[in-house]
C-alpha cells in the first residue's frame with residue numbers, strides 16, 4: 001500500500017479484493033523502498049523521510065499525491081479493522097476443528113493483544129489511536145536524516161584509502177612536485193589524465209572521461225558506486241585536487257547515475273592564484 005498514485009478509491013478497491021479473495025490472513029504492508037535499491041532511486045523524490053532506523057514497513061515513508069501519510073495510515077488501518085472484524089465474527093472460529101482453526105484464533109488473539117498495547121504497526125509510538133487522531137499522527141522520524149552517519153563515515157574512510165593509494169603508488173613523487181609547482185590551469189589537465197589512467201581504483205566497471213576545461217570535468221559512465229550524491233567520489237577527487245592542484249579546489253556533482261543520468265558528472269573549480 002501507499003505508492004505515489006494511491007487514492008481513497010484504490011485503497012477501497014484493495015480492501016474489496018481482500019474480501020473477495022477471502023484469504024485467512026491479510027498483511028497490509030506499506031511500500032518502503034530500501035535506500036540505494038533501484039526502486040528507491042526511482043521514487044526517492046517521493047520519499048518524505050530518510051530515517052530508516054525507525055522505518056518498519058508499516059509506518060508510511062512515501063506521501064501519495066492524493067493524501068498525506070497520516071491519512072494513508074488511517075485508511076490502511078480502517079481496511080485492517082474491517083477485514084479482521086469479519087474474520088473474527090464469521091470466519092476464524094468456524095474453520096474446522098484442527099490446527100488451522102487453532103492457528104487462526106492464535107493470530108486473532110495476537111492481533112488483539114498488540115492492538116490494545118498499541119504495538120501493532122507501531123501505532124503507539126506514532127500517536128495513532130482512532131480515526132479522530134489521524135490529524136495528530138507524528139511518525140517521529142528524524143527529519144534531518146539524509147544518509148546514515150555510519151555510512152558517510154565509511155565512504156570518507158574509503159575515499160581516504162583510495163586517495164592515499166593513488167598518491168603513494170600511482171602518481172610518482174617527481175610528478176607530484178611538478179603538479180604542485182605548476183599553476184592550477186596547467187596542473188589540472190595533467191592530474192585529470194592521471195585520474196583517467198587509474199579509473200579502476202574508484203570507478204570499477206564504469207567508464208571514465210575527463211575534460212580539461214575550464215570547467216574541468218570528470219565523468220563516470222554507468223558508475224557502479226553511484227549513491228546520489230556520490231559522496232565517495234566527491235571526497236576522492238576533492239582530496240587529489242586540493243593536494244596537487246589548488247588548496248581551495250571545489251567539486252560539485254551536477255549529474256548522477258543514482259538519480260537516473262547515464263553518467264555521474266563532477267565539475268571542478270578553483271579560484272585563480
Ligand SMILES: [Zn+2]
Nearest residue numbers: 230256257264
Ligand atoms: Zn553520482
